Amino acid sequence: MILNHPGCPIGNTVSKLTRSEAKRQAIVDAARDIFIEKGYGESSMDDIANRANVSKRTVYNHFPGKDALFGSIIEGECDKAMESVAKRMAYCEEDIEGTLREFAARFLDIIYSPDGVKLFRTIVAEADRFPELGTVFFQAGVCPAQFHAQEYIAKMMDQGRLRKDDPEKAATLLFCLIKGDMHYKLLLCFQEEASPEELTALIDDALEMWMRAYAPAS
Amino acid sequence: MILNHPGCPIGNTVSKLTRSEAKRQAIVDAARDIFIEKGYGESSMDDIANRANVSKRTVYNHFPGKDALFGSIIEGECDKAMESVAKRMAYCEEDIEGTLREFAARFLDIIYSPDGVKLFRTIVAEADRFPELGTVFFQAGVCPAQFHAQEYIAKMMDQGRLRKDDPEKAATLLFCLIKGDMHYKLLLCFQEEASPEELTALIDDALEMWMRAYAPAS
């Protein structure tokens, strides 16, 4: 399976699409919506073509097949959703809890968003058929975000402002806590969505406990 | 969708199946294997009939359709996998950490088992089409297991042997920790399986931190 850039070629500005580029973008947009909404198996190329207002023939002119289109789309979505997470996790040396709260909030913005939940569910659903997408998901976002936090935690530990421990372990446990129990519930449609208040409470509880456990030893 | 008991009618012993009951059980066994292995969409009734060594006509004699068969199977699997978790979580008043470790191990036995991961992935994948299965999963196992731990934690808090807090919150956070980060990795095929050593380490880390955070206030 070849993973190509799904949308417009690099270097083009939005305002100057050739006909071909515009069509390709329409296909990508339609495919993204339909794949995320219905998953791989229940999405049809006819539906995608119709929603993109192109002929199916044209879809095949741009993409060699359904597999390639799906892989391309999902990879693009992973990159898009997660690439900004680590970049938006701002440091503040003064306020450890505030910083970690910021990390948590940025991370949950993505994984608890309706689109994020659907993307995750889609990747899980197709994990057997497209196992590399799980890797993409982790390497695009989760690993960098967690590593970012780990580096920060290591620095705070070095300064004696957090209890000394393996920073990787501490970051892992922190992320377990901030993921919370609601994410599984959303995945399984046991709960419809998480309100901002619920997410704030989740972060509060997780952070309070984590800070308690990692307070500098007395 | 009618959720019926998929296997033999209640009251029968294994050694005395009628022909019809034996056939039904064969269908259930085959369907379970195939649905868990391939998910709903990629499983065919022809395959199920072949694997059960029955005619497809017979499958339809026992189950009204593919939907009903799937729902029935998955519900049965949830009950079977999870019903024993809470029951096998043994109490020990003397040793809090040992008790919680036992709870954790019993819980992880199920959700980290290859079959457990596959079951979970299947339910996630079909969450849109069969949203009630997520509810079954949570109500059959996760909620009782967590509630069991919560009751124990409440008792220990009352005795002043754990730091006073909302027992439900404490149990929730504990379960977030013991679920660990590996479960998502298994779901996404980012990791193939979790070794017993990895699970032990996971429990150790989680418990150590949780106990630290919930040590009685000095």
Add this chain to the structure above:
DNA sequence: CAAAGTAAACTGCACCGTGTAGTTTACTTC
């Protein structure tokens, strides 16, 4: 500058082969 030409992309259609859930039918087995 307008007309003619060109190449690329697109369209719509028909088609192919395959797979599927569900149904029917005539027969066999217990």
Add this chain to the structure above:
DNA sequence: GAAGTAAACTACACGGTGCAGTTTACTTTG
């Protein structure tokens, strides 16, 4: 007689392909 069998059937749906004709955006020519 109830349950099961095997085979065939039905009615779709789907991914993918080839092709003639059309459209579009650009270039060339007079």
